[in-house]
Amino acid sequence: MSTRASAFPLLLAALDAWFNAHAAHAFHTGVSGRLVYHDAPRDWPMPYAVLDVPIQSCRDTFTERITYVGIQIVVYAASKQAATSLASSAAELFGGQRIPGEGLIDFRFSGGDDIPATKVNDATWQAGSQLTGYVQMIQ
Numbered sequence: 001m002s003t004r005a006s007a008f009p010l011l012l013a014a015l016d017a018w019f020n021a022h023a024a025h026a027f028h029t030g031v032s033g034r035l036v037y038h039d040a041p042r043d044w045p046m047p048y049a050v051l052d053v054p055i056q057s058c059r060d061t062f063t064e065r066i067t068y069v070g071i072q073i074v075v076y077a078a079s080k081q082a083a084t085s086l087a088s089s090a091a092e093l094f095g096g097q098r099i100p101g102e103g104l105i106d107f108r109f110s111g112g113d114d115i116p117a118t119k120v121n122d123a124t125w126q127a128g129s130q131l132t133g134y135v136q137m138i139q
Contacts, residue, residue: 007067007104007137008056012037014101015051015071018094027089030082031075040076046124047077047086055132065137071109074128080117083127087114091129101135109133 019035022028027049034040034048055070073090077083095111115128 007135010101010103011135018099025093027093030086049073049075067135069135070132072130074126076124076126080125083125084117087127087129095131105136107133107135
C-alpha cells in the first residue's frame with residue numbers, strides 16, 4: 001500500500017508563486033514583497049507579513065486526495081491603520097481567487113474571521129486575515 005504524499009509543500013509553492021505573480025497588487029507593494037512562512041527575521045523593516053497554515057485536515061477518498069486548509073496572514077506595521085489596511089488587502093489577494101499550483105487542481109480560499117488589530121509593542125501593530133478552502137492534489 002502506498003503512502004499519501006502531502007499537499008503542504010505544493011500549497012506553499014502555489015501561494016508563494018501567486019503572491020509573486022501579483023507584484024503590483026496593493027498587498028505585495030504594501031509589504032514590499034516581504035511575505036514569509038511561519039516566522040519572519042527579527043530585523044525585517046515594517047511592514048511585513050507572515051503566512052501560516054494552522055489547519056490541515058485530510059479528507060481522502062479512494063478517488064480524491066483532498067485537504068481542508070486554513071491559512072492565516074498576519075501583517076506587522078507601525079500603525080493600527082496600516083496593519084488593518086494591509087490585512088484587508090491580503091484577504092483580497094488570496095481570498096476568492098482561483099489559484100493554480102503545480103501538482104494541484106486550481107483552488108480557492110474563502111474569507112473567514114479577521115484577526116483584529118492589536119498592539120504588539122510600542123512600535124508595532126499586527127492585524128490579519130484567516131481564509132479556508134479545499135486543496136486537491138492531481139493524481
